[in-house]
Amino acid sequence: xxxxxxxxxxxxxxxxxxxxxxxxxxxxxxxxxxxxxxxxxxxxxxxxxxxxxxxxxxxxxxxxxxxxxxxxxxxxxxxxxxxxxxxxxxxxxxxxxxxxxxxxxxxxxxxxxxxxxxxxxxxxxxxxxxxxxxxxxxxxxxxxxxxxxxxxxxxxxxxxxxxxxxxxxxxxxxxxxxxxxxxxxxxxxxxxxxxxxxxxxxxxxxxxxxxxxxxxxxxxxxxxxxxxxxxxxxxxxxxxxxxxxxxxxxxxxxxxxxxxxxxxxxxxxxxxxxxxxxxxxxxxxxxxxxxxxxxxxxxxxxxxxxxxxxxxxxxxxxxxxxxxxxxxxxxxxxxxxxxxxxxxxxxxxxxxxxxxxxxxxxxxxxxxxxxxxxxxxxxxxxxxxxxxxxxxxxxxxxxxxxxxxxxxxxxxxxxxxxxxxxxxxxxxxxxxxxxxxxxxxxxxxxxxxxxxxxxxxxxxxxxxxxxxxxxxxxxxxxxxxxxxxxxxxxxxxxxxxxxxxxxx
Numbered sequence: 001x002x003x004x005x006x007x008x009x010x011x012x013x014x015x016x017x018x019x020x021x022x023x024x025x026x027x028x029x030x031x032x033x034x035x036x037x038x039x040x041x042x043x044x045x046x047x048x049x050x051x052x053x054x055x056x057x058x059x060x061x062x063x064x065x066x067x068x069x070x071x072x073x074x075x076x077x078x079x080x081x082x083x084x085x086x087x088x089x090x091x092x093x094x095x096x097x098x099x100x101x102x103x104x105x106x107x108x109x110x111x112x113x114x115x116x117x118x119x120x121x122x123x124x125x126x127x128x129x130x131x132x133x134x135x136x137x138x139x140x141x142x143x144x145x146x147x148x149x150x151x152x153x154x155x156x157x158x159x160x161x162x163x164x165x166x167x168x169x170x171x172x173x174x175x176x177x178x179x180x181x182x183x184x185x186x187x188x189x190x191x192x193x194x195x196x197x198x199x200x201x202x203x204x205x206x207x208x209x210x211x212x213x214x215x216x217x218x219x220x221x222x223x224x225x226x227x228x229x230x231x232x233x234x235x236x237x238x239x240x241x242x243x244x245x246x247x248x249x250x251x252x253x254x255x256x257x258x259x260x261x262x263x264x265x266x267x268x269x270x271x272x273x274x275x276x277x278x279x280x281x282x283x284x285x286x287x288x289x290x291x292x293x294x295x296x297x298x299x300x301x302x303x304x305x306x307x308x309x310x311x312x313x314x315x316x317x318x319x320x321x322x323x324x325x326x327x328x329x330x331x332x333x334x335x336x337x338x339x340x341x342x343x344x345x346x347x348x349x350x351x352x353x354x355x356x357x358x359x360x361x362x363x364x365x366x367x368x369x370x371x372x373x374x375x376x377x378x379x380x381x382x383x384x385x386x387x388x389x390x391x392x393x394x395x396x397x398x399x400x401x402x403x404x405x406x407x408x409x410x411x412x413x414x415x416x417x418x419x420x421x422x423x424x425x426x427x428x429x430x431x432x433x434x435x436x437x438x439x440x441x442x443x444x445x446x447x448x449x450x451x452x453x454x455x456x457x458x459x460x461x462x463x464x465x466x467x468x469x470x471x472x473x474x475x476x477x478x479x480x481x482x483x484x485x486x487x488x489x490x491x492x493x494x495x496x497x498x499x500x501x502x503x504x
Contacts, residue, residue, distance in 0.1 A: 010267040011133040011224035014403045017058035024062045029376040041115035053130035056398040061135035064102030069144030072197035073100035076373040089377045099375045104144040104197040108215045120222045133224035141233040142187030142198040156208035158185040158200040190242045204250045213264045225269030232278040262286025289355045292321035324357035335367045344492040348439045350393040363390035405430030412448030420448025436497040440489040447488035459501035
Protein backbone atom coordinates (compact mmCIF):
# COMPACT_ATOMS: atom_id res chain seq x y z
CA UNK A 1 0.00 0.00 0.00
CA UNK A 2 1.32 3.43 -0.96
CA UNK A 3 1.66 5.71 2.08
CA UNK A 4 -0.44 8.87 2.06
CA UNK A 5 1.93 11.73 1.24
CA UNK A 6 2.50 14.47 3.79
CA UNK A 7 1.48 18.00 2.69
CA UNK A 8 5.14 18.75 1.99
CA UNK A 9 5.46 15.78 -0.42
CA UNK A 10 4.39 15.15 -3.98
CA UNK A 11 2.33 12.02 -4.61
CA UNK A 12 4.72 9.31 -5.84
CA UNK A 13 3.33 8.39 -9.26
CA UNK A 14 4.80 5.45 -11.14
CA UNK A 15 6.61 6.23 -14.38
CA UNK A 16 4.15 6.08 -17.30
CA UNK A 17 1.11 6.25 -14.99
CA UNK A 18 -2.46 5.30 -15.87
CA UNK A 19 -5.12 8.03 -15.50
CA UNK A 20 -8.88 7.58 -15.45
CA UNK A 21 -11.14 10.57 -16.13
CA UNK A 22 -14.59 10.56 -14.50
CA UNK A 23 -17.40 12.96 -15.46
CA UNK A 24 -18.23 13.37 -11.78
CA UNK A 25 -21.78 14.71 -11.98
CA UNK A 26 -22.92 12.13 -14.55
CA UNK A 27 -21.19 9.34 -12.62
CA UNK A 28 -22.93 10.28 -9.37
CA UNK A 29 -26.28 10.46 -11.16
CA UNK A 30 -25.68 6.99 -12.63
CA UNK A 31 -24.73 5.57 -9.23
CA UNK A 32 -27.81 7.23 -7.71
CA UNK A 33 -30.08 5.60 -10.28
CA UNK A 34 -28.45 2.21 -9.73
CA UNK A 35 -28.55 2.35 -5.93
CA UNK A 36 -31.95 4.02 -5.61
CA UNK A 37 -30.80 7.01 -3.53
CA UNK A 38 -28.94 10.26 -4.02
CA UNK A 39 -25.20 9.60 -4.08
CA UNK A 40 -22.66 12.33 -3.43
CA UNK A 41 -18.92 11.82 -3.29
CA UNK A 42 -18.95 10.84 0.37
CA UNK A 43 -21.55 8.15 -0.39
CA UNK A 44 -19.69 6.39 -3.21
CA UNK A 45 -19.22 2.74 -2.21
CA UNK A 46 -15.62 1.81 -1.47
CA UNK A 47 -15.76 -0.91 -4.10
CA UNK A 48 -16.00 1.73 -6.83
CA UNK A 49 -12.60 3.11 -5.82
CA UNK A 50 -11.20 -0.37 -5.19
CA UNK A 51 -12.09 -1.47 -8.73
CA UNK A 52 -10.14 1.42 -10.24
CA UNK A 53 -7.09 0.63 -8.13
CA UNK A 54 -7.32 -3.06 -9.02
CA UNK A 55 -7.31 -2.16 -12.71
CA UNK A 56 -4.00 -0.38 -12.19
CA UNK A 57 -5.00 3.28 -12.18
CA UNK A 58 -2.45 5.63 -10.66
CA UNK A 59 -4.65 8.72 -11.03
CA UNK A 60 -8.39 9.36 -10.81
CA UNK A 61 -9.37 12.71 -12.30
CA UNK A 62 -12.75 13.89 -11.01
CA UNK A 63 -13.77 16.23 -13.80
CA UNK A 64 -16.32 18.97 -13.17
CA UNK A 65 -16.53 19.28 -9.39
CA UNK A 66 -16.66 23.08 -8.99
CA UNK A 67 -19.75 25.23 -8.53
CA UNK A 68 -21.69 25.40 -11.79
CA UNK A 69 -22.88 28.61 -13.33
CA UNK A 70 -26.58 29.45 -13.50
CA UNK A 71 -25.85 31.73 -16.45
CA UNK A 72 -24.00 28.96 -18.31
CA UNK A 73 -27.01 26.72 -17.78
CA UNK A 74 -29.38 29.41 -19.06
CA UNK A 75 -27.32 29.93 -22.18
CA UNK A 76 -27.02 26.20 -22.84
CA UNK A 77 -30.79 25.82 -22.63
CA UNK A 78 -31.41 28.84 -24.86
CA UNK A 79 -29.06 27.77 -27.66
CA UNK A 80 -30.93 25.68 -30.27
CA UNK A 81 -27.59 24.43 -31.63
CA UNK A 82 -27.25 22.25 -28.51
CA UNK A 83 -30.47 20.36 -29.01
CA UNK A 84 -29.33 17.72 -31.55
CA UNK A 85 -26.51 16.59 -29.24
CA UNK A 86 -28.83 16.64 -26.23
CA UNK A 87 -31.44 14.62 -28.14
CA UNK A 88 -28.84 12.03 -29.13
CA UNK A 89 -27.31 11.66 -25.66
CA UNK A 90 -30.56 11.80 -23.68
CA UNK A 91 -33.73 11.39 -25.75
CA UNK A 92 -36.62 13.10 -24.03
CA UNK A 93 -34.34 15.30 -21.94
CA UNK A 94 -35.92 17.98 -19.76
CA UNK A 95 -34.63 21.43 -18.78
CA UNK A 96 -33.58 20.13 -15.36
CA UNK A 97 -31.17 17.73 -17.13
CA UNK A 98 -29.10 20.70 -18.33
CA UNK A 99 -26.60 21.77 -15.66
CA UNK A 100 -24.21 24.17 -17.42
CA UNK A 101 -20.56 23.74 -18.31
CA UNK A 102 -17.95 22.61 -15.76
CA UNK A 103 -15.54 24.94 -17.58
CA UNK A 104 -17.56 28.03 -16.78
CA UNK A 105 -16.62 27.94 -13.09
CA UNK A 106 -18.84 30.12 -10.90
CA UNK A 107 -16.58 29.67 -7.85
CA UNK A 108 -13.81 27.35 -6.70
CA UNK A 109 -15.93 25.61 -4.09
CA UNK A 110 -17.42 22.12 -4.49
CA UNK A 111 -20.78 22.16 -6.23
CA UNK A 112 -23.43 21.12 -3.67
CA UNK A 113 -24.52 18.26 -5.95
CA UNK A 114 -20.99 16.83 -5.81
CA UNK A 115 -20.04 17.18 -2.15
CA UNK A 116 -17.98 19.28 0.24
CA UNK A 117 -14.33 19.94 0.96
CA UNK A 118 -14.53 17.26 3.63
CA UNK A 119 -15.83 14.71 1.13
CA UNK A 120 -12.97 15.59 -1.26
CA UNK A 121 -10.53 14.98 1.57
CA UNK A 122 -12.13 11.65 2.46
CA UNK A 123 -12.00 10.46 -1.16
CA UNK A 124 -8.39 11.57 -1.42
CA UNK A 125 -7.46 9.57 1.67
CA UNK A 126 -9.21 6.48 0.29
CA UNK A 127 -7.50 6.78 -3.09
CA UNK A 128 -4.08 7.53 -1.63
CA UNK A 129 -4.42 4.50 0.60
CA UNK A 130 -4.95 2.42 -2.55
CA UNK A 131 -1.88 3.93 -4.22
CA UNK A 132 -3.92 6.30 -6.40
CA UNK A 133 -3.71 10.07 -6.75
CA UNK A 134 -6.69 12.44 -6.93
CA UNK A 135 -6.74 15.08 -9.70
CA UNK A 136 -9.23 17.95 -9.99
CA UNK A 137 -9.71 20.77 -12.53
CA UNK A 138 -8.17 24.22 -12.74
CA UNK A 139 -9.70 26.56 -15.33
CA UNK A 140 -7.31 29.47 -15.29
CA UNK A 141 -8.03 31.26 -18.55
CA UNK A 142 -11.58 32.36 -17.83
CA UNK A 143 -14.48 32.32 -15.39
CA UNK A 144 -18.24 32.04 -15.59
CA UNK A 145 -20.14 35.21 -16.36
CA UNK A 146 -21.63 35.09 -12.86
CA UNK A 147 -18.35 34.54 -11.01
CA UNK A 148 -18.03 36.96 -8.04
CA UNK A 149 -15.06 38.68 -9.67
CA UNK A 150 -17.35 40.00 -12.41
CA UNK A 151 -19.11 42.14 -9.79
CA UNK A 152 -16.27 42.74 -7.36
CA UNK A 153 -13.23 42.95 -9.64
CA UNK A 154 -14.12 43.71 -13.27
CA UNK A 155 -10.54 44.98 -13.63
CA UNK A 156 -9.43 41.34 -13.54
CA UNK A 157 -10.88 40.84 -17.04
CA UNK A 158 -10.05 41.90 -20.58
CA UNK A 159 -12.34 44.79 -21.45
CA UNK A 160 -13.49 46.60 -24.54
CA UNK A 161 -15.21 49.89 -25.10
CA UNK A 162 -18.82 50.78 -25.81
CA UNK A 163 -17.78 51.11 -29.45
CA UNK A 164 -16.25 47.60 -29.44
CA UNK A 165 -19.48 46.26 -27.99
CA UNK A 166 -21.62 48.01 -30.60
CA UNK A 167 -19.48 46.64 -33.43
CA UNK A 168 -19.34 43.07 -32.11
CA UNK A 169 -21.89 42.44 -29.33
CA UNK A 170 -21.36 38.65 -29.58
CA UNK A 171 -17.80 39.05 -28.24
CA UNK A 172 -18.57 41.03 -25.06
CA UNK A 173 -20.78 40.96 -22.00
CA UNK A 174 -22.02 44.32 -20.69
CA UNK A 175 -22.09 44.61 -16.91
CA UNK A 176 -22.92 47.43 -14.55
CA UNK A 177 -20.27 48.27 -11.96
CA UNK A 178 -19.79 51.00 -9.38
CA UNK A 179 -17.83 52.86 -12.04
CA UNK A 180 -20.57 52.49 -14.63
CA UNK A 181 -20.94 50.15 -17.61
CA UNK A 182 -18.09 47.75 -18.39
CA UNK A 183 -17.73 45.61 -21.50
CA UNK A 184 -16.07 42.32 -20.57
CA UNK A 185 -14.58 40.23 -23.39
CA UNK A 186 -15.90 36.73 -23.79
CA UNK A 187 -13.16 34.12 -23.58
CA UNK A 188 -12.02 32.36 -26.72
CA UNK A 189 -9.59 30.05 -28.38
CA UNK A 190 -8.08 32.34 -31.05
CA UNK A 191 -9.04 29.85 -33.79
CA UNK A 192 -12.72 29.63 -32.83
CA UNK A 193 -15.64 31.92 -31.94
CA UNK A 194 -15.98 33.12 -28.34
CA UNK A 195 -17.36 30.86 -25.63
CA UNK A 196 -20.71 32.45 -24.87
CA UNK A 197 -20.67 31.52 -21.16
CA UNK A 198 -17.10 32.49 -20.17
CA UNK A 199 -15.41 35.81 -19.39
CA UNK A 200 -11.77 36.33 -20.40
CA UNK A 201 -9.31 36.99 -17.59
CA UNK A 202 -6.47 39.45 -18.08
CA UNK A 203 -3.27 37.50 -17.50
CA UNK A 204 -1.22 40.70 -17.40
CA UNK A 205 -3.12 41.97 -14.33
CA UNK A 206 -0.93 41.25 -11.26
CA UNK A 207 -3.78 41.33 -8.71
CA UNK A 208 -5.75 38.83 -10.79
CA UNK A 209 -2.72 36.54 -10.95
CA UNK A 210 -2.32 36.72 -7.18
CA UNK A 211 -6.01 35.87 -6.72
CA UNK A 212 -5.73 32.91 -9.10
CA UNK A 213 -2.70 31.53 -7.30
CA UNK A 214 -4.63 31.85 -4.03
CA UNK A 215 -7.39 29.72 -5.61
CA UNK A 216 -4.80 27.20 -6.77
CA UNK A 217 -3.35 26.96 -3.25
CA UNK A 218 -6.84 26.22 -1.91
CA UNK A 219 -7.40 23.50 -4.51
CA UNK A 220 -3.95 22.01 -3.84
CA UNK A 221 -4.85 21.43 -0.20
CA UNK A 222 -7.51 18.91 -1.30
CA UNK A 223 -5.93 16.94 -4.18
CA UNK A 224 -2.66 15.65 -5.58
CA UNK A 225 -2.82 17.20 -9.03
CA UNK A 226 -4.85 19.34 -11.39
CA UNK A 227 -5.70 19.14 -15.05
CA UNK A 228 -5.28 22.69 -16.35
CA UNK A 229 -7.80 23.66 -18.99
CA UNK A 230 -6.37 25.25 -22.19
CA UNK A 231 -3.08 25.86 -20.41
CA UNK A 232 -1.31 27.39 -23.41
CA UNK A 233 -3.69 30.38 -23.42
CA UNK A 234 -1.82 31.75 -20.38
CA UNK A 235 1.47 32.02 -22.27
CA UNK A 236 2.35 35.67 -22.61
CA UNK A 237 2.99 35.70 -26.35
CA UNK A 238 -0.22 33.79 -27.12
CA UNK A 239 -2.24 36.01 -24.79
CA UNK A 240 -0.70 39.15 -26.28
CA UNK A 241 -1.41 37.98 -29.84
CA UNK A 242 -5.02 37.14 -29.00
CA UNK A 243 -5.92 40.13 -26.81
CA UNK A 244 -3.27 42.81 -27.41
CA UNK A 245 -5.71 44.97 -29.38
CA UNK A 246 -7.76 45.42 -26.18
CA UNK A 247 -4.91 45.74 -23.67
CA UNK A 248 -3.74 49.25 -24.51
CA UNK A 249 -0.24 49.69 -23.17
CA UNK A 250 -0.47 46.86 -20.61
CA UNK A 251 2.75 44.87 -20.61
CA UNK A 252 3.37 41.19 -19.81
CA UNK A 253 4.38 40.39 -16.25
CA UNK A 254 8.06 39.52 -15.69
CA UNK A 255 7.45 35.78 -15.35
CA UNK A 256 5.05 33.39 -17.04
CA UNK A 257 1.99 32.54 -14.97
CA UNK A 258 2.78 28.83 -14.86
CA UNK A 259 6.25 29.45 -13.46
CA UNK A 260 4.70 31.42 -10.60
CA UNK A 261 1.96 28.81 -10.12
CA UNK A 262 4.44 25.95 -9.94
CA UNK A 263 6.58 27.88 -7.46
CA UNK A 264 3.50 28.54 -5.29
CA UNK A 265 2.38 24.87 -5.20
CA UNK A 266 5.51 22.86 -6.02
CA UNK A 267 4.06 19.55 -4.82
CA UNK A 268 0.94 19.80 -6.97
CA UNK A 269 1.18 17.65 -10.11
CA UNK A 270 0.21 19.71 -13.15
CA UNK A 271 -1.35 18.20 -16.28
CA UNK A 272 -1.78 20.60 -19.20
CA UNK A 273 -4.44 20.53 -21.85
CA UNK A 274 -2.13 21.93 -24.53
CA UNK A 275 -2.07 22.31 -28.30
CA UNK A 276 -0.17 24.09 -31.10
CA UNK A 277 3.25 22.67 -30.27
CA UNK A 278 3.39 24.36 -26.85
CA UNK A 279 4.01 21.14 -24.93
CA UNK A 280 7.74 21.56 -24.30
CA UNK A 281 7.32 25.18 -23.21
CA UNK A 282 4.73 24.17 -20.62
CA UNK A 283 6.83 21.26 -19.38
CA UNK A 284 9.72 23.68 -18.93
CA UNK A 285 7.47 25.94 -16.84
CA UNK A 286 6.63 23.22 -14.31
CA UNK A 287 4.07 20.88 -15.84
CA UNK A 288 4.60 17.18 -15.22
CA UNK A 289 2.46 16.09 -18.19
CA UNK A 290 0.91 17.62 -21.33
CA UNK A 291 -1.73 16.35 -23.72
CA UNK A 292 -0.41 14.69 -26.88
CA UNK A 293 -3.20 15.69 -29.24
CA UNK A 294 -0.80 15.45 -32.19
CA UNK A 295 -0.45 11.69 -31.77
CA UNK A 296 -4.21 11.27 -31.42
CA UNK A 297 -4.77 13.23 -34.64
CA UNK A 298 -2.07 11.32 -36.53
CA UNK A 299 -3.52 7.93 -35.54
CA UNK A 300 -7.09 9.05 -36.24
CA UNK A 301 -6.10 10.29 -39.71
CA UNK A 302 -3.78 7.34 -40.50
CA UNK A 303 -0.73 9.59 -40.96
CA UNK A 304 1.70 6.74 -40.45
CA UNK A 305 4.97 8.62 -40.93
CA UNK A 306 3.85 11.21 -38.40
CA UNK A 307 3.11 8.42 -35.91
CA UNK A 308 6.65 7.09 -36.40
CA UNK A 309 8.03 10.59 -35.92
CA UNK A 310 6.15 11.04 -32.65
CA UNK A 311 7.41 7.69 -31.36
CA UNK A 312 10.98 8.56 -32.35
CA UNK A 313 11.08 11.53 -29.93
CA UNK A 314 13.33 11.16 -26.86
CA UNK A 315 11.73 8.86 -24.31
CA UNK A 316 12.26 11.42 -21.51
CA UNK A 317 9.99 13.78 -23.45
CA UNK A 318 7.43 11.13 -24.40
CA UNK A 319 7.18 9.97 -20.79
CA UNK A 320 5.64 13.37 -19.96
CA UNK A 321 2.96 13.27 -22.65
CA UNK A 322 -0.63 12.21 -21.90
CA UNK A 323 -1.73 9.79 -24.61
CA UNK A 324 -5.49 9.26 -25.07
CA UNK A 325 -8.03 7.73 -27.43
CA UNK A 326 -10.87 9.79 -26.01
CA UNK A 327 -11.73 12.32 -23.31
CA UNK A 328 -14.67 14.57 -22.58
CA UNK A 329 -13.81 16.80 -25.57
CA UNK A 330 -13.33 14.02 -28.12
CA UNK A 331 -15.98 11.72 -29.49
CA UNK A 332 -16.10 8.15 -28.26
CA UNK A 333 -13.18 6.12 -29.60
CA UNK A 334 -15.35 3.32 -30.98
CA UNK A 335 -17.25 5.84 -33.12
CA UNK A 336 -14.01 7.52 -34.28
CA UNK A 337 -11.87 4.45 -34.96
CA UNK A 338 -14.37 1.60 -35.34
CA UNK A 339 -13.99 -1.80 -33.73
CA UNK A 340 -11.42 -3.13 -36.22
CA UNK A 341 -9.02 -0.24 -35.71
CA UNK A 342 -9.39 -0.43 -31.94
CA UNK A 343 -7.47 -3.73 -32.04
CA UNK A 344 -4.35 -1.76 -32.93
CA UNK A 345 -5.00 1.63 -31.34
CA UNK A 346 -5.83 0.27 -27.87
CA UNK A 347 -2.66 -1.79 -27.90
CA UNK A 348 -0.53 1.05 -29.24
CA UNK A 349 -1.72 3.70 -26.80
CA UNK A 350 -1.65 1.23 -23.91
CA UNK A 351 2.00 0.25 -24.37
CA UNK A 352 3.90 3.36 -25.45
CA UNK A 353 5.61 5.74 -22.99
CA UNK A 354 3.77 8.54 -21.25
CA UNK A 355 0.68 8.98 -19.13
CA UNK A 356 -1.83 6.44 -20.42
CA UNK A 357 -5.09 8.37 -20.28
CA UNK A 358 -8.45 6.57 -20.20
CA UNK A 359 -11.94 8.04 -20.11
CA UNK A 360 -15.06 7.01 -18.22
CA UNK A 361 -16.70 3.95 -19.83
CA UNK A 362 -14.23 3.96 -22.71
CA UNK A 363 -13.67 0.31 -21.74
CA UNK A 364 -17.33 -0.54 -22.31
CA UNK A 365 -17.39 0.56 -25.93
CA UNK A 366 -19.91 3.34 -25.31
CA UNK A 367 -20.53 5.12 -28.61
CA UNK A 368 -22.67 8.14 -27.64
CA UNK A 369 -20.91 11.40 -26.87
CA UNK A 370 -22.19 13.01 -23.66
CA UNK A 371 -22.21 16.83 -23.72
CA UNK A 372 -20.63 18.11 -20.52
CA UNK A 373 -23.62 20.40 -19.95
CA UNK A 374 -25.94 17.41 -19.37
CA UNK A 375 -26.26 15.76 -15.98
CA UNK A 376 -26.56 12.21 -17.37
CA UNK A 377 -26.83 10.24 -20.61
CA UNK A 378 -28.97 7.32 -21.67
CA UNK A 379 -27.49 4.06 -20.31
CA UNK A 380 -25.52 1.98 -22.82
CA UNK A 381 -24.86 -1.72 -22.47
CA UNK A 382 -21.18 -2.71 -22.52
CA UNK A 383 -19.78 -4.27 -25.67
CA UNK A 384 -18.22 -7.53 -24.41
CA UNK A 385 -15.61 -7.67 -27.18
CA UNK A 386 -14.37 -4.12 -26.52
CA UNK A 387 -14.50 -4.68 -22.77
CA UNK A 388 -12.27 -7.74 -23.13
CA UNK A 389 -9.86 -5.80 -25.36
CA UNK A 390 -9.36 -3.14 -22.68
CA UNK A 391 -9.34 -5.67 -19.83
CA UNK A 392 -6.51 -7.51 -21.54
CA UNK A 393 -4.30 -4.49 -22.18
CA UNK A 394 -4.86 -3.04 -18.70
CA UNK A 395 -3.99 -6.38 -17.12
CA UNK A 396 -0.80 -6.73 -19.17
CA UNK A 397 0.37 -3.16 -18.66
CA UNK A 398 0.12 -3.38 -14.88
CA UNK A 399 3.42 -5.26 -15.14
CA UNK A 400 6.53 -3.44 -13.95
CA UNK A 401 8.17 -3.62 -17.37
CA UNK A 402 5.71 -1.05 -18.75
CA UNK A 403 6.46 1.41 -15.95
CA UNK A 404 9.98 0.85 -14.66
CA UNK A 405 11.43 -0.70 -17.82
CA UNK A 406 13.66 0.80 -20.49
CA UNK A 407 11.80 1.58 -23.71
CA UNK A 408 13.33 1.75 -27.17
CA UNK A 409 12.12 1.88 -30.75
CA UNK A 410 13.14 -0.88 -33.13
CA UNK A 411 12.75 -0.91 -36.88
CA UNK A 412 11.28 -3.41 -39.29
CA UNK A 413 13.08 -3.64 -42.62
CA UNK A 414 11.34 -4.70 -45.83
CA UNK A 415 10.85 -8.40 -46.39
CA UNK A 416 9.20 -9.35 -49.66
CA UNK A 417 7.37 -6.02 -50.09
CA UNK A 418 7.49 -2.41 -48.87
CA UNK A 419 4.81 -2.75 -46.18
CA UNK A 420 7.27 -2.79 -43.24
CA UNK A 421 6.86 0.98 -42.87
CA UNK A 422 3.33 0.28 -41.58
CA UNK A 423 4.71 -1.49 -38.52
CA UNK A 424 5.42 0.28 -35.23
CA UNK A 425 7.98 -1.86 -33.39
CA UNK A 426 9.33 -1.19 -29.90
CA UNK A 427 10.36 -2.96 -26.73
CA UNK A 428 10.39 -2.68 -22.96
CA UNK A 429 13.18 -4.29 -20.94
CA UNK A 430 13.20 -4.57 -17.18
CA UNK A 431 15.53 -6.86 -15.23
CA UNK A 432 14.97 -10.28 -16.80
CA UNK A 433 11.73 -9.21 -18.54
CA UNK A 434 11.64 -8.45 -22.26
CA UNK A 435 8.48 -7.25 -24.01
CA UNK A 436 8.40 -6.79 -27.79
CA UNK A 437 5.43 -5.02 -29.37
CA UNK A 438 4.55 -4.94 -33.07
CA UNK A 439 1.52 -2.90 -34.19
CA UNK A 440 0.27 -2.75 -37.75
CA UNK A 441 -0.86 0.85 -38.16
CA UNK A 442 -2.41 0.22 -41.59
CA UNK A 443 -5.54 -1.55 -42.75
CA UNK A 444 -3.76 -4.02 -45.01
CA UNK A 445 -1.45 -6.94 -44.13
CA UNK A 446 2.08 -5.75 -43.44
CA UNK A 447 5.34 -7.58 -42.89
CA UNK A 448 9.00 -7.00 -42.20
CA UNK A 449 12.05 -8.29 -40.41
CA UNK A 450 13.26 -6.98 -37.07
CA UNK A 451 17.00 -6.90 -36.43
CA UNK A 452 18.25 -6.73 -32.86
CA UNK A 453 21.79 -5.58 -33.69
CA UNK A 454 23.31 -4.45 -30.40
CA UNK A 455 20.73 -6.22 -28.22
CA UNK A 456 22.09 -9.06 -26.08
CA UNK A 457 20.85 -12.43 -27.36
CA UNK A 458 22.83 -14.85 -25.23
CA UNK A 459 20.40 -17.78 -25.16
CA UNK A 460 20.41 -20.55 -27.72
CA UNK A 461 16.64 -20.66 -27.96
CA UNK A 462 13.90 -18.11 -27.24
CA UNK A 463 10.16 -18.31 -26.81
CA UNK A 464 8.12 -15.41 -28.18
CA UNK A 465 4.87 -15.75 -26.23
CA UNK A 466 2.17 -13.50 -27.68
CA UNK A 467 0.19 -12.32 -24.65
CA UNK A 468 -2.65 -11.20 -26.92
CA UNK A 469 -3.60 -14.62 -28.28
CA UNK A 470 -1.49 -17.05 -26.25
CA UNK A 471 0.47 -18.40 -29.23
CA UNK A 472 4.12 -19.31 -28.55
CA UNK A 473 6.80 -19.01 -31.24
CA UNK A 474 10.17 -20.73 -30.65
CA UNK A 475 13.12 -19.01 -32.33
CA UNK A 476 16.81 -19.78 -32.15
CA UNK A 477 19.21 -17.17 -30.85
CA UNK A 478 21.43 -17.81 -33.87
CA UNK A 479 18.59 -17.03 -36.29
CA UNK A 480 17.74 -13.82 -34.44
CA UNK A 481 21.36 -12.70 -34.52
CA UNK A 482 21.90 -13.52 -38.18
CA UNK A 483 18.68 -12.64 -39.99
CA UNK A 484 16.37 -11.20 -37.33
CA UNK A 485 12.73 -11.92 -36.55
CA UNK A 486 10.19 -12.09 -39.37
CA UNK A 487 6.77 -10.67 -38.46
CA UNK A 488 3.55 -10.38 -40.42
CA UNK A 489 0.30 -8.94 -39.15
CA UNK A 490 -3.11 -8.48 -40.74
CA UNK A 491 -4.52 -4.97 -40.98
CA UNK A 492 -4.77 -3.20 -37.61
CA UNK A 493 -3.47 -6.26 -35.76
CA UNK A 494 -0.67 -6.50 -33.22
CA UNK A 495 1.78 -8.76 -31.41
CA UNK A 496 2.66 -8.25 -27.77
CA UNK A 497 5.44 -10.71 -27.05
CA UNK A 498 6.81 -11.73 -23.72
CA UNK A 499 10.25 -12.95 -24.80
CA UNK A 500 12.15 -15.39 -22.62
CA UNK A 501 14.94 -17.99 -23.01
CA UNK A 502 13.57 -21.44 -23.65
CA UNK A 503 13.95 -23.83 -20.77
CA UNK A 504 16.41 -26.66 -21.43
